[in-house]
Amino acid sequence: MKLLDWKSQYSVGVESVDFEHRQMIDLINELYTELSERRDPDSIEQFLGDIHSAISMHFALEERIMQEAGYEEFSAHKEDHEDLLDQIRNMMDVFADDTEAGFPELGKRLSDWFGAHFSTFDARLHGKLGAH
Template sequence: MSLTNLKDGLNTGIDSLDYEHRKLVGVMEAICDSFDRADSAPEVSDLFGKLYAEASAHFALEESLMREKKYRLYDAHKADHEQLLDQIRNMMEACEDGKCTDCGMNLRACLEAWFAGHVTEADSGLRGLAGPSG
């Protein structure tokens, strides 16, 4: 699955979350595009900073929604968010040479796996939380 496919393929059905997921994929695309150009190391590191900031804000939004709705898997979901943020820091170093020293995949595949795994396994459970019936 490409990053572009991820934008359309992962829908929780909650508009505000889906919008932010697409924005996060946009930052990931920018990281990969920048990485493919020569001498882009400072920009790549700035973009990883942006990904970290936007992902933090996004996770906070999901967590407030889950608290508001007394979501039963809140603790596990929040723990996963914390792990994802740690992984951004690791990914930046691990992918310095274009191939992740942790998973052996290239940067693009590594980013895709990072995001798609959480959205399909955890965020998909949020479907219906913001629905009209609450």
């Protein structure tokens, strides 16, 4: 079972970037599949921690590119990254209380965020500075 499907609104308009973003979504789905096989509180905590670090690593890459280029939208872009990382940390608290209810919620939050962020902040960044 997948947590996220690739959607056309995720596209930033640069093929190689979309490819890397698909890989990130594939990784989230892989982690989710692993989790579905062993649904216990420890693995849920591990799953969210792994998602958090995979996404953080990707964001760090983008932030380095922006910083090195003196990109003018760096602060606002980084702020939007921080917002998603905060949401994931908040989800950890939700899961601590109710492990069942959290999954559709997490999938929807990630999907909404990727749809909005990729097509705006990332499309502008990669349109201007190229691939990751």
